[in-house]
Amino acid sequence: GAVVSQHPSWVICKSGTSVKIECRSLDFQATTMFWYRQFPKQSLMLMATSNEGSKATYEQGVEKDKFLINHASLTLSTLTVTSAHPEDSSFYICSASMGLAGSQQGETQYFGPGTRLLVL
């Protein structure tokens, strides 16, 4: 149980285009979803936290107008990289939690398999 999927698993796009990445909780309701970015040989860096039906909370240094997050339902969150540039090329990973951020249930995050983005 507690499976999280991401689509697509990899994407190549031209500079200036927008790319949407989906994150789905397949067998549970995700009250909270998180988006991380991971550059090669580096650790995961939290980009933003979202609760279903409300605006995402972005980490310092993450442009909210560039990385649009929509958490429209309890099983789906999307990350749209707008006007992508080569420096946005990275591995994007989502995670989902059954509880609210800050609750004990919210401590457990189930990670998706990641989406590799290459911007040419």
Next chain:
Amino acid sequence: GESVGLHLPTLSVQEGDNSIINCAYSNSASDYFIWYKQESGKGPQFIIDIRSNMDKRQGQRVTVLLNKTVKHLSLQIAATQPGDSAVYFCAEIGSNDYKLSFGAGTTVTVRA
């Protein structure tokens, strides 16, 4: 194939030996710690967790040790197998926070 005390970015282990992966954390308010395994091109996979009111927890072939005095966390893998080759991350959550903060990661390579 053991490393004790210092965080090393890479660890090479002979198959069948025990592995020790170390992690230092900086936030003394952290009260929940997790070890993740990440294989190449995949998302992190939960291995084991521990709360700050414990100093040791055991799972299947894995043991996590927590030393709050020196803010040190370690993961021990018994009888390391080729399938254990991966990057291992420690992560922490503070008592006044909800965000997972990941450590730098250790790449474990198992030699046949």
